[in-house]
Amino acid sequence: MSDVTASGAPVAEPKVETPFRRFVSEFFASKTATLGLVVFTIIALLAILAPWIAPQNPYDLAQLDIMDGRLEPGAVGGSGITHWLGTDDQGRDMLSGIIYGLRISLLVGAGSALIACLVGASLGLLAAYAGGRTDSVIMRVVDLQLSFPTILAALMILAFLGKGILNVVIALVIVEWAYYARTVRGSALVERNKEYIEAARCLALPTRRILFGHLFPNCLPPLIVVGTMQVARAIALEATLSFLGLGVPITEPSLGLLIANGFEYMLSGKYWISFYPGIALLVTIVSINLVGDHLRDVLNPRLKK
Amino acid sequence: MTATLEVRDLRTHFFTRAGIVKAVDGVSFTVERGKVLGLVGESGSGKSVTGFSIIGLVDPPGRVTGGQILFKGRDLASASEEEMRRLRGNRIAMIFQDPMMTLNPVLRVDTQMIETVQAHQKVDRETARQRARDTLGMVGIPSPDERLKSYPHQFSGGMRQRVAIAIALLHKPDLIIADEPTTALDVTIQGQILAEVQKLAAQTGTSLIWITHDLSVVAGLADDVAVMYAGRVVEDGPVSQVLDAPLHPYTVGLIGSVPSRNKRGEKLRQIPGMTPSLLSLPPGCAFQSRCARADAACRQDPDLFALREGQRARCFHPHLEAIPA
Amino acid sequence: MTVYLLRRILQSFMVLVAMSIIVFVGVYAVGDPVEILISPDADQLERERAIRALGLDLPLWEQYLVFVQRALQGDLGRSFVFNEPALQIILQRMPATLELAFGSMFLSILIGLPLGLYAGLKPDSVASKTIMAGSILGFSLPTFWVGLMLIMVFAVQLGWLPSTGRGETATLFGLQWSFLTANGLAHILMPAFNLALFKISLVIRLTRAGVRETMLMDYVKFARAKGLSQNRVIFVHVFKNILIPVVTVVGLELGSTIAFSVVTESVFAWPGMGKLIIDSINVLDRPVIVAYLMIIVLMFIVINLVVDILYSVLDPRVRLEAKA
Numbered sequence: 001m002s003d004v005t006a007s008g009a010p011v012a013e014p015k016v017e018t019p020f021r022r023f024v025s026e027f028f029a030s031k032t033a034t035l036g037l038v039v040f041t042i043i044a045l046l047a048i049l050a051p052w053i054a055p056q057n058p059y060d061l062a063q064l065d066i067m068d069g070r071l072e073p074g075a076v077g078g079s080g081i082t083h084w085l086g087t088d089d090q091g092r093d094m095l096s097g098i099i100y101g102l103r104i105s106l107l108v109g110a111g112s113a114l115i116a117c118l119v120g121a122s123l124g125l126l127a128a129y130a131g132g133r134t135d136s137v138i139m140r141v142v143d144l145q146l147s148f149p150t151i152l153a154a155l156m157i158l159a160f161l162g163k164g165i166l167n168v169v170i171a172l173v174i175v176e177w178a179y180y181a182r183t184v185r186g187s188a189l190v191e192r193n194k195e196y197i198e199a200a201r202c203l204a205l206p207t208r209r210i211l212f213g214h215l216f217p218n219c220l221p222p223l224i225v226v227g228t229m230q231v232a233r234a235i236a237l238e239a240t241l242s243f244l245g246l247g248v249p250i251t252e253p254s255l256g257l258l259i260a261n262g263f264e265y266m267l268s269g270k271y272w273i274s275f276y277p278g279i280a281l282l283v284t285i286v287s288i289n290l291v292g293d294h295l296r297d298v299l300n301p302r303l304k305k
Numbered sequence: 306m307t308a309t310l311e312v313r314d315l316r317t318h319f320f321t322r323a324g325i326v327k328a329v330d331g332v333s334f335t336v337e338r339g340k341v342l343g344l345v346g347e348s349g350s351g352k353s354v355t356g357f358s359i360i361g362l363v364d365p366p367g368r369v370t371g372g373q374i375l376f377k378g379r380d381l382a383s384a385s386e387e388e389m390r391r392l393r394g395n396r397i398a399m400i401f402q403d404p405m406m407t408l409n410p411v412l413r414v415d416t417q418m419i420e421t422v423q424a425h426q427k428v429d430r431e432t433a434r435q436r437a438r439d440t441l442g443m444v445g446i447p448s449p450d451e452r453l454k455s456y457p458h459q460f461s462g463g464m465r466q467r468v469a470i471a472i473a474l475l476h477k478p479d480l481i482i483a484d485e486p487t488t489a490l491d492v493t494i495q496g497q498i499l500a501e502v503q504k505l506a507a508q509t510g511t512s513l514i515w516i517t518h519d520l521s522v523v524a525g526l527a528d529d530v531a532v533m534y535a536g537r538v539v540e541d542g543p544v545s546q547v548l549d550a551p552l553h554p555y556t557v558g559l560i561g562s563v564p565s566r567n568k569r570g571e572k573l574r575q576i577p578g579m580t581p582s583l584l585s586l587p588p589g590c591a592f593q594s595r596c597a598r599a600d601a602a603c604r605q606d607p608d609l610f611a612l613r614e615g616q617r618a619r620c621f622h623p624h625l626e627a628i629p630a
Numbered sequence: 631m632t633v634y635l636l637r638r639i640l641q642s643f644m645v646l647v648a649m650s651i652i653v654f655v656g657v658y659a660v661g662d663p664v665e666i667l668i669s670p671d672a673d674q675l676e677r678e679r680a681i682r683a684l685g686l687d688l689p690l691w692e693q694y695l696v697f698v699q700r701a702l703q704g705d706l707g708r709s710f711v712f713n714e715p716a717l718q719i720i721l722q723r724m725p726a727t728l729e730l731a732f733g734s735m736f737l738s739i740l741i742g743l744p745l746g747l748y749a750g751l752k753p754d755s756v757a758s759k760t761i762m763a764g765s766i767l768g769f770s771l772p773t774f775w776v777g778l779m780l781i782m783v784f785a786v787q788l789g790w791l792p793s794t795g796r797g798e799t800a801t802l803f804g805l806q807w808s809f810l811t812a813n814g815l816a817h818i819l820m821p822a823f824n825l826a827l828f829k830i831s832l833v834i835r836l837t838r839a840g841v842r843e844t845m846l847m848d849y850v851k852f853a854r855a856k857g858l859s860q861n862r863v864i865f866v867h868v869f870k871n872i873l874i875p876v877v878t879v880v881g882l883e884l885g886s887t888i889a890f891s892v893v894t895e896s897v898f899a900w901p902g903m904g905k906l907i908i909d910s911i912n913v914l915d916r917p918v919i920v921a922y923l924m925i926i927v928l929m930f931i932v933i934n935l936v937v938d939i940l941y942s943v944l945d946p947r948v949r950l951e952a953k954a
Contacts (some may be wrong), residue, residue, distance in 0.1 A: 144645065147934070149886035151893065152926065159911050159919045160656040236772040243774045244896055244908050256774075263778065267793060271782055278775050289770045362854055394857030401855075406848035411870045420866070421856045472856060 026298045036290030043284050047102040054096035059252065086272040088261060094272060097258055098280045104254035105284070108165060109235035112172035116234075117227050119173060120180025125211050125219070127181065128188035138181065145178040150237060158246045168247050172234050183226045187219040221299040228292035232285045239281055255281040307378045309479050309512040310336040310359070315372035315382075317351075317358045326583045328354040328367065330536035333609075336480065336529075341506065341513040343527030343544060345520060345559070349580050351536040352516045353402075356482045359514075360399050361389040377479065395425040398473035402485040404466035408457035414468055415453040421475050440471040445501060463494035470498070474505060481506070482514045487522065499526055520563050524548055532556050535581060535591035538609065542616030552618035552625070554596045590620070598622040638938055642931045649927040650701070653920060654694050706924060707917030711910070716921035720903055725805045726796060727902030730894065731887045733809065733822035735880055738829035743876070745830075746837025751864070753842065761834060768831030773890065777824040777897035784820060792817050794899035821898040825891055829883055836879055840872035847871075881937045885930040 028034050046053060085094035127138040145153070157171040191197065192215065200210050239256030241247035243263075248254045253261065255277045262273025317329035329351045336342045346352045357363050359374055361381060374381040376397065381389065393399075401407040409417060418437035419430060428436075434453070441449035444467045457465055466486060473481050483502070487495040503526055506513050515526055523530050523544060530548070531541040532555065540553040551557045558576040578595040581587075590607055593599040602621045609617045612625065681687060688696070700706070706716045749758040785793035796817055799806035808814030844850060845868060853867045892904035899905065903922060910918040 144648065148927075148930065149889040152886075152889040155889075155892065155907070155911070156653070156656065156923055159916075159923070232770060236770070240772050240774055240893055243772075244893065245912055246908070256772075259775065259778065266778065266782055267786060269786060271786070274778055275782070278778060281775060282771065285770055285772070286767070289766070293766070360855060362851060364851075390857050390859065392857070393855055399852075399855040401848055401852055403848060407852040409849040409853065409867050409871070411874065412867070417853075420858060420862065424857045424859070424862070469852070 023298060027294065030294045030297075032290050033294030036287040036294075039283060039287040040291060043102060043280075043287065044106065046099050047106045050099045050103050054093075054099045056093040056096040058092045058097045058100050085276045086270075088258075088273045089265065094258075094276055097253065098255070098277050101253055101255045101258050101277060102280060102284070104165070104248060104252055105235050105238060105256070105281070108168055108172070108238045108248070108254065109231050112169045112238075113176065113227060113231045113234050115169070116173040116176035116230070117180050117223065120177035121184045121216070121219070121223060123177070124181035124184030124186075125188055125215060128185045128192055129207070129211055129215065135185075139185070142178040142181050145175075146182070150175045150233075151240065154237060154241060155246070158241065163246060163249060165248050165252070168238055168241060171241070172237060175237070176230055176234060179226055179230060180223065183222050184216075184219045187222050188215050191215055191218045225292060225296045225299055228288060228295055232288040232292065235281070235288070236285055255284075307375075308335045309338045309340075309377060310514075311373075311375040312355075312359070313373040313375065315355065315358055315374060316370045317354050317363055317367055318370045319367040321366055324584050326367075327536050327586075328583060329358060331372070332531075332533070332536070332538050333372075334529075334531045334538065334541060336512045336514060338479075338512055339507070339510045340528045341503075341515060341526055343523035343530040344514055344516045344533060345518065345523055345530055346533035347518055347580055349583070350533040352533045353484050355533070356399065356484050356514065356516050359482060360393055360397055361386075362393075362399075391425065394421055394472075394478075395476045396478050397480045397482065398476070398478040400466070400469050400473050400481065400483040400486045403489045404462050404469055404486075405489070407469050408465055410457055412456075413453070414455055414457065414460075418453070418468075418472055418475065421472050425476055436475060437471075440475055441468070443474065443505070444468075444471045445497075446471070463490050463498065466490060466494075466498060467501075470502065470505075474509070474511075477509050478511060480512045480514070482516070484516045485518070488517070488519070495522075502526075520548065520559060532559070535586060536583060537591065537619065539592065539620070540616070540618040541609075542613070546613065546616050550613075550616075550624075552612055552616060552623040553592075553620045554598055554622070554624065555592050556618075557624055558595075635939065638935060642935045646928065646931050649931075650698065650924065651694065653923050653927070654697050701924065706921035709910075709915050709918045711913055711915045711918075716917040717925075719918060720906065720921055720925055723901065723903045723906050725807070726900060727888060727891050727895070727904060729807060729809065730818065730821055730825060730891055730900055730902060731884060733818050734824075734826035734887060735829065735884065737822050737826040738833050739876075739880060741826070742830045742833025743837055746834040747841055747864075747869075749834065750838040750841025750845070753838075762838070765831035765834045768827045768834075771827070773824060773827060773893045774897050776827055777821070777894060780820050780824055781897070791820050793820075796901060821894050821900050824897070825887060825894040828890070829880060829887065832883070833876060833880060836876050837872055840875060841868060844868045844871050878937060878940075881940065882934070884937075885926075885933045888929065889926060 051057070085098065087093055088097065123138050127135040153175045154171045157174055158167060161167040161170065197210065197214060200214050205213075238247055238254060239259070242254050242256030243260040245260065248257055250257065258277035259274045259281070262270070262275075262277070266274045312335070313333050315329055315332045316327070319326040319328055332351070332355055334342060334344075344352045344355065354363065354367070358369050359376075359381065361384070363369060369382050372382060376392070381392070384392075408414070415434060415437060418440070419433040422428060422433035422436055423430075426433075438449045438453060441452060446452055446464065446467055452460075457468075460468065466489075470486070481502075486502075487498055490498065499522065502513070505511070513526075515523065517523060527544045529541065530544045531538045532547070532553065533539065534555050540547060540551065540556045547556065548560065551560055555576070562575050576595055581591060581594060587594070587604075588606070589604040590596070590599070593603040596603070600622070605621075607619045607621050609619045610623070611617045612623055704715075704717055708714065709716050709719055712719055745761050749761045752758050781793045784791045792813075796806075796808045796814060799808050799811065799814055801807075808818045850863060850867055853863045858867075888903075891900075891902060892908060894900065895902045895904035896908050903926075907919065907922045909915075910922070
């Protein structure tokens with residue numbers, strides 16, 4: 001437990017053992033999960049603070065010099081900036097490109113996960129609460145959705161809608177909502193039959209209040225676990241779609257598109273244009289997964305002894 | 306002549322995270338050729354672990370930590386894995402408790418029997434199949450030829466146990482360890498199987514260790530009986546003597562809790578309390594917390610005292626007087 | 631069994647109808663059908679003629695019936711780019727994709743089963759923990775990124791394997807196959823492995839869980855009590871019980887493997903259906919897109935159906951339940 005105090009978690013003197021406190025101390029008991037969270041926090045901060053951190057604004061064409069194109073990592077460009085991670089074919093500083101790309105990737109990933117969560121959780125709650133025909137219709141659609149691979153569904157939607165950040169988000173939401181719906185319905189079904197819901201019903205509370213005030217908070221733990229994993233999946237899927245040229249537009253490249261742009265140069269040995277954005281993507285996804293994996297262990301009551 | 310099996314001071318301990326569980330802690334008994342030993346006790350008393358220790362199949366984190374298992378004079382506790390493999394299913398066979406679980410669901414019965422024959426003898430498939438068929442017939446399975454081609458799920462529980470018994474009998478072993486083989490079966494089937502096993506054992510001169518919690522089974526089947534409690538033998542002796550005149554308070558309690566026709570209208574007696582956790586046994590007699598006769602003397606470990614001809618009990622206050630009927 | 635089969639086929643048919651409506655609505659309602667189905671190069675007169683010829687002036691449900699009718703006759707439109715029937719173009723590319731998909735499934739079993747078996751038999755060893763950590767990576771890393779890394783290491787840095795294309799092919803049953811020539815094999819190795827990554831992880835996890843569960847079963851202990859050798863116990867008694875669920879899951883994955891080959895084919899320039907659909911989306915060759923989607927949906931449904939039936943044939947317990 002020495003790493004608990006080392007990580008600075010607020011568990012110094014747990015006078016009152018609240019569920020949240022226990023959760024926090026259990027979470028930080030895992031070194032890998034703590035590491036994942038720290039790394040992810042750094043990545044998120046980089047993305048949020050991009051305009052103040054990045055050496056260059058990669059979207060500002062005036063700052064780019066084509067003469068600086070494909071410089072090796074560590075080379076100094078014409079504008080006097082040291083390009084620690086090299087430059088791409090446009091002369092764009094890769095480090096800046098990656099930091100701004102992280103912004104897009106995280107925005108699309110977290111944004112779509114959030115919307116999908118809202119949509120899916122609402123429908124899942126509705127299915128569990130209403131039961132009967134509503135339930136079976138919603139769950140049929142969920143089953144159908146889940147039986148098709150995500151990439152295929154996303155491909156289909158983007159083929160209809162065309163490229164663009166908004167369309168990617170729409171596609172990711174459509175692909176992902178079903179996971180949330182299934183998760184929430186599962187735990188809501190268990191909760192629904194408990195006495196406190198019965199009591200709330202007897203008090204004739206409005207349905208909306210029972211749903212979101214009583215049922216929903218109790219479905220949160222599994223939802224948080226699924227949500228964390230889905231953010232990583234959404235980021236990976238967005239990167240894949242952008243790599244395939246179906247995702248975000250070239251003007252605001254996400255990590256996936258940066259990797260795609262560098263792909264052709266990789267075969268001639270100019271690895272850095274693809275490699276470093278790839279590492280950024282990898283670290284992001286793995287850190288989220290480390291957190292999610294441990295969250296599942298901590299929040300899953302079945303695993304608790 | 307040496308006994309078929311002589312177990313001396315057997316210790317099998319499980320090294321768990323919570324501590325060392327002494328599932329079998331100094332058990333000794335002897336099984337003569339062609340005789341039946343009933344090993345009786347509640348669940349958790351260590352009787353099954355004793356059986357698995359003899360055949361060398363104690364799963365980790367458990368292992369035999371001490372004592373001797375003399376099988377026809379050879380100590381199995383120090384035998385190599387390959388030597389044990391050659392004995393298992395060949396000279397020492399085992400029958401398990403739940404017949405629904407002992408046969409592999411995805412392999413046909415003939416496969417499971419033929420592999421047993423071929424594991425110990427270099428014979429061709431046809432000869433092995435022949436032997437399998439004959440043995441199935443022997444244990445009372447009708448039309449064995451057809452049944453050989455079936456999967457286990459096509460048999461009833463009783464039939465599956467007969468198949469398991471047939472597998473145990475394939476090599477006419479010197480010793481069969483039967484771990485509660487009739488507990489999971491209907492009473493009528495139980496009777497049939499008991500009679501069958503008794504007959505077959507007598508025919509082939511096979512010794513039997515019959516592990517059970519059911520004293521009525523032991524009464525009709527066994528020659529000798531050993532009663533186990535918390536990893537130790539608390540009483541042993543010839544079956545008629547032990548059942549008619551038990552010495553140890555635990556045996557008395559066990560017999561008292563068997564419903565019988567003689568005591569109609571009378572309340573069933575039961576042993577108060579629960580089996581103590583083997584992780585935290587108090588010093589002295591393990592039964593003291595549930596025993597009406599326990600006193601300060603019981604804080605010491607009693608030995609297995611020979612109190613009558615051939616009958617021993619691990620108790621300072623045995624029932625040497627007559628027991629009220 | 632027959633009732634079960636019929637019900638299962640009916641279910642599949644319903645899903646097919648539902649999916650065809652989705653694709654239809656996607657193409658005809660969400661996008662502008664004129665733009666989608668008529669070549670952008672056509673002039674005004676041609677457009678109007680085509681609109682009438684395609685029945686775009688009819689109500690939507692009638693259009694759907696026409697679409698279904700044509701689809702049933704194997705007419706899913708003509709590619710703008712190749713000026714050939716879309717269906718034919720896709721069918722030409724299909725063997726390459728199938729070869730890649732089967733190759734990756736083969737690899738996933740070949741690599742996943744032994745690793746999973748080892749991890750299940752010795753769960754506490756360092757090697758097992760490494761295997762399990764690797765399988766987490768296999769689940770979470772984007773396929774295309776791993777593909778790029780493979781190319782970077784094995785094609786660019788080491789120069790051991792070719793980075794793109796199918797290589798030399800040989801003819802078998804009138805089709806071209808890469809795995810029949812040494813050069814082709816070298817070409818298929820990396821893409822097949824790349825496509826197999828997710829499934830390798832899956833097989834490892836399934837096998838490990840299966841081994842650990844099965845090893846505790848009474849019938850395994852009984853098999854050992856019969857005096858069988860450790861090898862016979864593991865490779866016959868344990869293995870046969872694990873094989874059924876593992877093969878079923880891998881079989882179920884065929885559909886998604888074909889779908890995900892889109893990514894691998896694009897990375898390794900493998901000339902299959904997946905690369906075709908990406909190229910088609912990029913040049914807006916919509917008839918090909920529609921045809922691809924319909925075919926892959928159909929494949930998906932058929933695969934699920936076949937796996938279900940196979941499963942009931944393979945497992946004697948399921949077979950009996952279906953009979954009863």
